[in-house]
Amino acid sequence: MRLRAVTSSTFLLIILSSLFVDVSVSASFLPALIKGIPLWLKNSRTSKFSSVWNKLKSLFTFKKGLKLGDVYKGLSEVKEYLDIFGYLNSTLNSNFNDTFTLELQSAIKQYQKNFNLQVTGQLDQDTYSMISQPRCGVPDVVNTTSFTRWWKPGRRELTYAIHPRNNVSNGVKVLLRDVFARWSNATSLGLAETASFDGADVRVAFVVLDGEGGTVGGAETNYSARFGSVYLDSEEKWVVKGESDEGEVDLESVLMHVVGHVLGLGHSFVEEAVMYPIVLPDKKKTKLAYDDLLRIHRIYGET
Numbered sequence: 001m002r003l004r005a006v007t008s009s010t011f012l013l014i015i016l017s018s019l020f021v022d023v024s025v026s027a028s029f030l031p032a033l034i035k036g037i038p039l040w041l042k043n044s045r046t047s048k049f050s051s052v053w054n055k056l057k058s059l060f061t062f063k064k065g066l067k068l069g070d071v072y073k074g075l076s077e078v079k080e081y082l083d084i085f086g087y088l089n090s091t092l093n094s095n096f097n098d099t100f101t102l103e104l105q106s107a108i109k110q111y112q113k114n115f116n117l118q119v120t121g122q123l124d125q126d127t128y129s130m131i132s133q134p135r136c137g138v139p140d141v142v143n144t145t146s147f148t149r150w151w152k153p154g155r156r157e158l159t160y161a162i163h164p165r166n167n168v169s170n171g172v173k174v175l176l177r178d179v180f181a182r183w184s185n186a187t188s189l190g191l192a193e194t195a196s197f198d199g200a201d202v203r204v205a206f207v208v209l210d211g212e213g214g215t216v217g218g219a220e221t222n223y224s225a226r227f228g229s230v231y232l233d234s235e236e237k238w239v240v241k242g243e244s245d246e247g248e249v250d251l252e253s254v255l256m257h258v259v260g261h262v263l264g265l266g267h268s269f270v271e272e273a274v275m276y277p278i279v280l281p282d283k284k285k286t287k288l289a290y291d292d293l294l295r296i297h298r299i300y301g302e303t
Ligand SMILES: *[C@@H]1O[C@H](CO)[C@@H](O)[C@H](O)[C@H]1NC(C)=O
Pocket: 089, 090, 091, 092
């Protein structure tokens, strides 16, 4: 994992801050969304992002890894986190306690395998550091064989729209257009912007999720109402142009990733892939990697 040292001079910060502020959302133009996750996105997972991340981010200072049998205040939040991202059997959900159980051990092993960490089955510093990274809100462990297209069978032209209350700049609209064009090229689907948010097949919105860090965005699909949603955390320090520094998140890379989800892709653990779930601070991912192409072609065929 590469964490960039903070080396920016004040001068550089001034230049950067003028580049990345244009999607920040203030209460004055986001009144209906500002209080939390809007209804069409709210579910048992997205509702938990905020409380879990806000407790997790300041929990631990490790001298030694935590292991099977240990009791440690805050382990319940680690279980909650692993549950949200698909590593625990959700039927055991509700009322997690602070005991390091066998289920937690196997969840941590799976997590360590996925992220190419040493598989110790312990909650050690490396594992906690990975958990502390900003990431996508979609679970890692899902039944990927069950992908079903949420749009009407036979449709080849889909539309997308950005939430009007987000009032995003042209720079953001151009990024979105480029991102959809790349996925369109890889899937042979038409993906065009439309003005009507409620009528769009893919809804894009900046919403208040869990503050800086934690979950940066994600995607949901609604099979019965036949629409897909792509959401982004309005409180991240989004970078629209140029390189992101520590603590900042590259908007184009995250857009590429979340749009991949609504078109049917799950997470990949190939670090170079757009569909890798963790946001790596020094990696801009705007083009589909070999792994992404391989997987999207498995759904749509070679284009
Ligand atoms: C999840 O828990 C339920 C109830 O205890 C059990 O029946 C099921 O087999 C478990 N599934 C997995 C994948 O562990």
